[in-house]
Every structure is written in C-alpha cells, then in structure tokens.
Amino acid sequence: MSLFPYPKIRKVQKAMMKYAESSLNNWVHLLVHAPTGIGKTAATIPPALEFAIKNDKIVFFLTPKHTQHTIAIETLKMIKEKYNLSFVAVDFIGKKWMCLLPGVAALTPSEFSEYCKEMRENGNCEYYTKIYKNKKLSAESKILLKDLEEKSPINVDEMIKICKKKKLCPYEISCQLAKKATVFIADYYHILNPSIRENLLRKIDKRLKDCILIFDEAHSLPERARELLSISISTITIERAKKEAKIFGFEEICNKLEFVKDRILGLAKKKLELDKEEEILKKEEFFEELGDVYSEYFIKDLRFLGELVLEKRRRSYSNSVANFLEAWIGPDVGFVRLISRCFTKNGKPYISIVYKCLDPSFVFKPLIEESLVIAMSGTLTPTTMYKDLLGFENAITAEFNNPFPKKNRINIVFPETTTKYKTRGEEMYKEIAKRCAEIANATPGNVAFFFPSYEVKDNVYEYFKDICQKTIFIEESKMNKFEKEMLLKNFKAYKETGAVLFGVISGNFSEGIDFPGDFLNGVVIVGLPLSKPNLETKELIRYYNKKFGDKGLDYAYVYPAMIRCMQGAGRCIRSSKDRGVIVFLDERYIWKKYYQCFPPDWEMKITRNPLKMIEEFFYK
Numbered sequence: 001m002s003l004f005p006y007p008k009i010r011k012v013q014k015a016m017m018k019y020a021e022s023s024l025n026n027w028v029h030l031l032v033h034a035p036t037g038i039g040k041t042a043a044t045i046p047p048a049l050e051f052a053i054k055n056d057k058i059v060f061f062l063t064p065k066h067t068q069h070t071i072a073i074e075t076l077k078m079i080k081e082k083y084n085l086s087f088v089a090v091d092f093i094g095k096k097w098m099c100l101l102p103g104v105a106a107l108t109p110s111e112f113s114e115y116c117k118e119m120r121e122n123g124n125c126e127y128y129t130k131i132y133k134n135k136k137l138s139a140e141s142k143i144l145l146k147d148l149e150e151k152s153p154i155n156v157d158e159m160i161k162i163c164k165k166k167k168l169c170p171y172e173i174s175c176q177l178a179k180k181a182t183v184f185i186a187d188y189y190h191i192l193n194p195s196i197r198e199n200l201l202r203k204i205d206k207r208l209k210d211c212i213l214i215f216d217e218a219h220s221l222p223e224r225a226r227e228l229l230s231i232s233i234s235t236i237t238i239e240r241a242k243k244e245a246k247i248f249g250f251e252e253i254c255n256k257l258e259f260v261k262d263r264i265l266g267l268a269k270k271k272l273e274l275d276k277e278e279e280i281l282k283k284e285e286f287f288e289e290l291g292d293v294y295s296e297y298f299i300k301d302l303r304f305l306g307e308l309v310l311e312k313r314r315r316s317y318s319n320s321v322a323n324f325l326e327a328w329i330g331p332d333v334g335f336v337r338l339i340s341r342c343f344t345k346n347g348k349p350y351i352s353i354v355y356k357c358l359d360p361s362f363v364f365k366p367l368i369e370e371s372l373v374i375a376m377s378g379t380l381t382p383t384t385m386y387k388d389l390l391g392f393e394n395a396i397t398a399e400f401n402n403p404f405p406k407k408n409r410i411n412i413v414f415p416e417t418t419t420k421y422k423t424r425g426e427e428m429y430k431e432i433a434k435r436c437a438e439i440a441n442a443t444p445g446n447v448a449f450f451f452p453s454y455e456v457k458d459n460v461y462e463y464f465k466d467i468c469q470k471t472i473f474i475e476e477s478k479m480n481k482f483e484k485e486m487l488l489k490n491f492k493a494y495k496e497t498g499a500v501l502f503g504v505i506s507g508n509f510s511e512g513i514d515f516p517g518d519f520l521n522g523v524v525i526v527g528l529p530l531s532k533p534n535l536e537t538k539e540l541i542r543y544y545n546k547k548f549g550d551k552g553l554d555y556a557y558v559y560p561a562m563i564r565c566m567q568g569a570g571r572c573i574r575s576s577k578d579r580g581v582i583v584f585l586d587e588r589y590i591w592k593k594y595y596q597c598f599p600p601d602w603e604m605k606i607t608r609n610p611l612k613m614i615e616e617f618f619y620k
Helices: 011-026 040-055 066-083 109-121 139-151 156-166 170-178 194-203 218-228 235-247 251-271 283-293 296-312 317-327 361-370 383-390 426-442 454-464 481-492 535-548 552-569 610-619
Strands: 029-033 058-063 089-091 183-187 211-215 231-234 278-280 335-343 349-357 372-377 395-399 409-414 447-451 471-474 499-504 522-526 580-585
Touching: 011 029, 011 040, 011 372, 011 395, 029 383, 040 058, 040 066, 040 183, 040 211, 040 372, 058 066, 066 089, 066 183, 089 170, 109 296, 109 317, 139 156, 139 170, 156 170, 170 194, 218 349, 218 361, 218 372, 218 383, 218 552, 231 235, 231 317, 235 251, 235 296, 235 317, 235 349, 251 283, 251 296, 251 317, 251 335, 251 349, 278 535, 296 317, 317 349, 335 535, 361 372, 361 383, 383 395, 383 552, 409 610, 426 447, 426 454, 426 522, 426 580, 426 610, 447 454, 454 471, 454 499, 471 481, 481 499, 522 552, 535 552, 552 580, 580 610
Parallel strands: 029 372, 029 395, 058 183, 058 211, 089 183, 211 372, 409 580, 447 499, 447 522, 471 499, 522 580
Antiparallel strands: 231 349, 278 335, 335 349
16 A cells, blocks of 8 residues: 555555545545544545645645644654655644734634734734735745745644744744645644634635545534534623623623623523523524614624724623624524523523534535545444434445454443433442442553543542542543643553543543553443433434434434443554453443444443453453
C-alpha cells in the first residue's frame, strides 16, 4: 500500500485502505466502523494524501477534541520521512485557543469573534498588526512562513510557541500556511459550522468541492451537528444584558430587556405548573408575549450596545440576547422550542428557553453535496443509523470485526445493581461501591470505572473509598488541560502496584484516550448512560419515528447510550498485545434491547460471579 507509514500493515488496515481508495477514486462517501486500536488514521490518511497530491485536493482530518490531533501529525511525519515526500500540513485549533492575548479563554466563541474583530479593526492587537505591511505580508511573516513550511508538519502547540517568540498571530500565520497545505488537521466545528467554514475556506483560498473530509470519532457527529444549530437564552443572561445597558446609559434598551424578562417569567408561570420543569413553547407564543418589543430595530440596538461593551470588556450579554432573538424565527420542522425551570449550583431558580435542532442532516447537507466525506469510528454501528441520521443517500459502508486475539480479553455482563433513577439511594450506592471494590481489588494493575454521571460517580465514591485497596484518581467535571494530563500521567505511573480511575462516560477519559500495554488492565462500565427522558428526548424519538419509520427509540435513546458504553470499554484493548477485562455492571445489560447492541464478535459472558472469571483470566 503506497504511503503507508509503518513497516507492516495489518490485514484489517489493508482492507480499510482499499475501501478508502475506492471511495476516493469514485468520489463516493464512506462510513466505516472499525474497532479501536486497529490504526484507522494510518489506514485513511495515506490514500487520501496520495489522492489529494495527484488531484489538487485538500484533506481535512477532523476530530472532536484537540488531544486527538497528535496521532495524525505523527502519521504525517512518518510518511514525509519514509517517502521523502514534500507537502505542507497545518495543525489547527479554535481561533480563541490560538490567541496570544490574555483573558480570552473565558469568552464564548461568538463573544471572542466580536472581541477579536474590535481589536483588529482598531489596530490594538500587536500580534495581528505585525502580520501585514501596506496590506501585504510583512517580511517577518514571509520568513516565518518559509521556516514553518520546511518544518511541516508540526503540532499546533509548537507552532503557537514559535509565533509567540516572533510576536505574530498564530491564527493568521496558520491560515497563510494553509494556502499551500495538502492536509489540514482541525476540529469538527471548523467544517460543521457554516459561517466558520465559509470564512475559513475563503481565507485559505480553498473550495468545499475540493475538500476530502475525514471525520474521526464520527459516532459523535449527530449530537455535535444538532448542538451547532441549537441556541438558548435565560433570565440570567437577560439580567446581565440589562446591567450592560444600564452601565452604558441605554435606559430604553434596559427597560425593554426588563420587559422581555418579565414576559418570560409570565410565560413560565403560565406554562409551567408547580410539578412541571419544562414544556413545549410555540414560536407564536413567544412573539405574542413580547409584542412590538420583538423587532428588527431592537435587535440592532442590542448589537450596537454589544459593540460598545466589547470595546471596554471581553464579553457582551447583549449580543447573546440578539443572537437568540434572531434564531427564534427559524424553521419549525426538525426543531423543538422548550421553556424550562432550572436552578444554579447555589439553588437559585431561573427560566431558560431553548430552540433545539433535532435533525443533524441539516448541517451535513452541503458537505454531502459538494465534498467527499469519510466518517470512521470504533463505534459507528449500526452504520445504517448514521447513514440515516446524517443524510447519506449515496455512501459505501464497511464494518470490521476486532482483529485482536480473543484470548486477550474477556467481556463480562454482571447483572447486579442498577443506576435506574427510581432505585438510586444510599443502599444502592453502597451496593454498587461494594461490587466495584471487589472487581478493583481482584484485578491486577490499573482499573478504570466509568459512570453515567458525575453525581452517581461521587455518591458511589463516598462508600467505595473505604473498601478499595488501591489508590484512587477522580475525574472532576471542570478540569483544565494541565489537570487532565497530570491525572493521566500519575494514574499510569501506578501500573505495577495498581490504581483506580473514577471517571464519567463521555467525559474526559472515556473517549479519545489511549492506555497502551499494561497501563490499563480493566474497565468497568457502571450503569447505563441513557439520555434523560425529558421533552427533548421524547421529541427526538417522535421526529425520528416519523422520518425513519419507528426507529426513534433506537436512534434517539438505546443506541446512543450503548455506543457511549462501548467507547468507554474501548479504552482497555488498544493493540494485539494488550490484555484486559471489561465488565458491564447493571441488570439492564441482559435486557434484549440493550444486549443485542453488543457486537457479535465480543462474545459476551453473563455471570453473577465475575471475580472467579477475572481470577481465572489473569492467573490461570
């Protein structure tokens, strides 16, 4: 296989490369389910790179997390060195995270966009002003670009450090470098978000029809796409916007915002009875409550105020209100509007209104029509579901079994306890803690436990900590990059004596993290991470039933939960030499609708005595 970076190619990689080559040569989309650890990146980048070089295309390798860029960069470095190939690759993250100005991390994407615009237009960003001279690239920029072109591919963190030394904007330099790029490594939203995509492609002189889009961890695409077209507002946001108006002397805007807040509280009183937390809100109901206040002129006034605020501050709540009011008039089909009673962490009540997208295919339509999409994941199963949800009418699908030796893993269903909401309480948490401690103590080396929520994790931990014989590392909900890296590093250091990681399914460590070799000998999936049976979930089920013929429960509720479980389970076996035990702890895993979701080649073993099986696996 041409451009393959490693000395040996696995059988499954060879087959996957053939699928990729067929997809590229026929310009037909490809959806691939291939187990974690088989080397999907090394199987897709080489044929895509070769095709792009020959046909003057650009490859976008897209991931949901920054941490997943590294393997793509390393693959490209090996290809360049092995084949003495000359090409440019750019590693790219969100503009905000590339910015060298202090204090921007706390801003939302839209707030940062406005702030960056103000800084550039007013000539207040020293890193941007040095990029150009008389509307042309400065000498410093040209020298740096030539240096980066020779060093390419390099990690974005290294590129940012280089730009910081030269006092040049990393984002602008990356965009200039991307004009010559054959590979562009980025995050999902750079392509999924229509306005960001159009701006980026224009800036790097590329067209969507010339793009090969490789989506890694593609199982998360439906949810990410829906989030992009969803927007919300709360009485807290309006109150903060009102304060902005007052501080900047806009009394009329302040009064109108107070009116909007009162009307929303009035709607909540009308729609939400004492025992109701949420209710569907029709587009017209909101219009009727706001009356003449809801107007194009009011939105323009909010925008004007937002610009003034951003000249003095880094954040504008007035802009957030304007964004929501503009979005509210959007389409009805494929969306749901909800009003909810919520509470802050301190228990203070507030009202939230959300305009939520139900149909991810709205985002994918232009990508499917104009570019070539290769979507891959270790849990892209069933591929027919993703084909339906994302709107692929014409696509090749491929599903591969796990190629690693079956003797190296054992998959256990332990149908004891449950995390069902109605059963949660002190006794159940104690029982779960007891079962988890027994598994942790019986398994040599490191073991990871993934829970359906931070709340369940924390409650179980209170009883687990006193009966577990190993050191315990705990994932917290708001960990920064450094904290996550240190936790992971320290946890791995215990591989000889053994430690426990208490994490959350779909959290920081259950997806996109590798534990190769004997860094992890066991994974326990505690409970089922089912979506809350709230109105959004019910509306999603109803919409999918109507669109796909009674598949709503599977597509919106059952499959997503099981896919999240299998992602967590996939942390254990990452290569042909890894050995480990995977335990699914919940009585519901033996229910037909959940049990049938396990891949056939996993050969699940149901037992009420997992300790004996674990002992036999490791010691006999």
